[in-house]
Amino acid sequence: MIHTFTVVGRQFVDGLEPPYVVAMVELDEAPGVRLIANIVGSAPDDVRIGAAVRGVFQVLDAEVGLLDFELVRDESSVA
Amino acid sequence: MSTGGIGGRVSIVGTGYSEVGRDTGRTEGSLAVEAALAALDDAGLGAAEVDGLAVYPDRVSDPFEGPTIGYLHHALGLGELSWWQAFGTGPAQLAPLLQAVYAIAGGGADVVLVVRAHVRQRNPFYVAGGRAAAENPSGALAFRAPYGAPGGAPRLAMWAQRYLHVYGRTDADLAAVVLQCRDNAQRNPRAAWYGKPLTEAEYYASPHIATPFRIVDCDYPVDGAVAVVLTRADRAADLERPVQIESIGHASGPSIEWELWPDLTSMASAQTAAQLWSSTSITPAEVDVAEIYDGFSWLTLAWLEDLGFCDRGDAGDFVASGATRLDGRLPICTDGGQLGAGRLHGLGKVATAARQLRGQAERWQVSHPEVALACAGGGSMAGALLMTV
Numbered sequence: 047m048i049h050t051f052t053v054v055g056r057q058f059v060d061g062l063e064p065p066y067v068v069a070m071v072e073l074d075e076a077p078g079v080r081l082i083a084n085i086v087g088s089a090p091d092d093v094r095i096g097a098a099v100r101g102v103f104q105v106l107d108a109e110v111g112l113l114d115f116e117l118v119r120d121e122s123s124v125a
Numbered sequence: 126m127s128t129g130g131i132g133g134r135v136s137i138v139g140t141g142y143s144e145v146g147r148d149t150g151r152t153e154g155s156l157a158v159e160a161a162l163a164a165l166d167d168a169g170l171g172a173a174e175v176d177g178l179a180v181y182p183d184r185v186s187d188p189f190e191g192p193t194i195g196y197l198h199h200a201l202g203l204g205e206l207s208w209w210q211a212f213g214t215g216p217a218q219l220a221p222l223l224q225a226v227y228a229i230a231g232g233g234a235d236v237v238l239v240v241r242a243h244v245r246q247r248n249p250f251y252v253a254g255g256r257a258a259a260e261n262p263s264g265a266l267a268f269r270a271p272y273g274a275p276g277g278a279p280r281l282a283m284w285a286q287r288y289l290h291v292y293g294r295t296d297a298d299l300a301a302v303v304l305q306c307r308d309n310a311q312r313n314p315r316a317a318w319y320g321k322p323l324t325e326a327e328y329y330a331s332p333h334i335a336t337p338f339r340i341v342d343c344d345y346p347v348d349g350a351v352a353v354v355l356t357r358a359d360r361a362a363d364l365e366r367p368v369q370i371e372s373i374g375h376a377s378g379p380s381i382e383w384e385l386w387p388d389l390t391s392m393a394s395a396q397t398a399a400q401l402w403s404s405t406s407i408t409p410a411e412v413d414v415a416e417i418y419d420g421f422s423w424l425t426l427a428w429l430e431d432l433g434f435c436d437r438g439d440a441g442d443f444v445a446s447g448a449t450r451l452d453g454r455l456p457i458c459t460d461g462g463q464l465g466a467g468r469l470h471g472l473g474k475v476a477t478a479a480r481q482l483r484g485q486a487e488r489w490q491v492s493h494p495e496v497a498l499a500c501a502g503g504g505s506m507a508g509a510l511l512m513t514v
Binding site for chain 1: 255256257270283338
């Protein structure tokens with residue numbers, strides 16, 4: 047679930063072009079743990095606090111990947 | 126929590142600024158020396174009497190860089206020191222001042238010069254992000270930089286967003302802070318936004334940098350230095366208009382890692398405020414002027430609530446009511462703050478508060494203040510001090 051988020055409108059780091067969404071995601075399976083991640087696959091304006099999300103992996107190469115999240119309405123597989 | 130009975134044992138006896146500007150063309154060291162000499166002159170003390178030196182930021186452990194402490198010691202012609210320390214992190218960039226208070230109170234030094242000097246980063250991408258950060262993870266940044274939230278605006282924007290959500294508030298609360306700071310800056314010729322007032326329409330037209338923050342919700346990076354001279358209260362009695370440090374706060378709160386902080390609607394400023402008030406009989410209602418931290422507009426709202434100046438969720442209304450204007454019951458950010466005058470980190474807050482108490486605040490002077498508060502920080506970093514004359 048999205049605990050909070052921000053829509054970034056300006057470039058802050060090399061290698062990531064705005065706009066993008068950064069969120070703190072809480073996991074049902076690990077209370078008290080929050081992950082910083084990008085919310086991908088939807089328009090930034092659709093992101094809401096409290097929205098259910100599902101993890102998706104962005105594979106950079108054979109050894110490095112990033113965990114992103116996407117909005118879901120299917121409650122069977124939410125984080 | 127304890128602050129070790131600091132009350133009344135250490136005094137601020139001088140403050141000084143360097144030239145402050147967007148593009149001074151000068152080095153951190155040059156700015157630091159200018160501010161330090163101005164502070165010593167203000168105190169009526171010479172370099173030979175300084176036996177303690179504290180500097181923020183150091184050159185190794187913080188994204189902000191200052192002069193080396195060795196350069197400063199040499200350039201100022203200081204002698205053998207009883208105590209010295211350069212700081213990169215800790216309680217909100219006030220670490221050098223707060224630790225100097227302890228050094229003096231504990232007998233480790235008699236006259237400490239505290240300096241903050243910085244030349245703003247010209248390279249906006251000083252932290253790698255995205256793929257580069259993911260492939261070369263570095264400390265805690267490994268969990269943020271790949272997602273484009275290395276620090277600063279995106280990181281604190283998420284706290285502000287949560288606050289607005291929980292209390293059902295809007296960006297009008299943020300606007301109130303920014304508009305007041307920009308208004309106060311019109312009295313201060315040293316302010317970065319002097320001569321450039323901001324209208325409400327211009328606030329809302331400012332582009333979002335990381336929602337809910339617009340670019341004008343972020344403090345203005347400048348080149349500049351500020352210095353404060355501290356000494357033992359008994360020694361300060363021989364100097365002009367000493368300011369007594371009544372109490373200090375520097376608590377971490379429940380987590381030093383910001384992302385694991387339980388309640389994002391308040392910060393370590395809550396624990397730091399509790400520590401501050403627990404070691405004094407002075408109450409929030411007795412504060413005459415408060416140099417509240419405004420690195421981002423929302424931080425000012427959180428600090429006002431955490432310090433007990435208004436109720437939870439009410440800080441925006443409190444500011445919008447005019448209570449925090451120069452003629453209000455609790456003037457804040459009197460020199461224009463970091464949003465209006467430029468970013469000098471926490472030490473600028475202390476210098477501004479001390480100058481208010483010493484009657485040196487020029488056109489932003491509050492009428493005869495006797496109790497002043499200065500604070501700095503966001504997230505798990507918080508430092509504060511209460512001063513009296």
